[in-house]
Amino acid sequence: MRLMWTDSERENLFRAIDSLEGSPDANPATRWVYGVVLPALALVLSASVFTRGTWGAASLVAAFALLAHSHWFWSPSENWYGVGYVGKVVALLVIVVTIFSFLWLFFMRW
Secondary structure (H helix, E strand, O other), X not given: OOOOOOHHHHHHHHHHHHHOOOOOOOOHHHHHHHHHHHHHHHHHHHHHHHHOOOHHHHHHHHHHHXXXXXXXXXXXXXXXXXXXXXXXXXXXXXXXXXXXXXXXXXXXXX
16 A cells, blocks of 8 residues: 655655745746736636636636746846745635635535
8 A cells, every 4th residue: 555645746746835035047938838828728727617617726727827927927036036035825715715615614614
């Protein structure tokens, strides 16, 4: 029987989480692809999910889009790194509130 995660998979996950703490490379192509294009696609997905009436999932996808945009677009900037920091904090707060609202609704339906 296989455990949920092997040691190498767990280390890779922790390394990926630790990489979000600092600012990424200031490569312009990376900033625009990961910081603008992918969050824009996520916002289109969020709008599509919202039109179907699932506001919780839409807010979660939009918060991840804000987190990606703040991390990869604003954080590498020397003058605007504060915008990236505030955007990450707001996005993480929205993610936490959305997850707790999912849990609240799940347990209150019982």
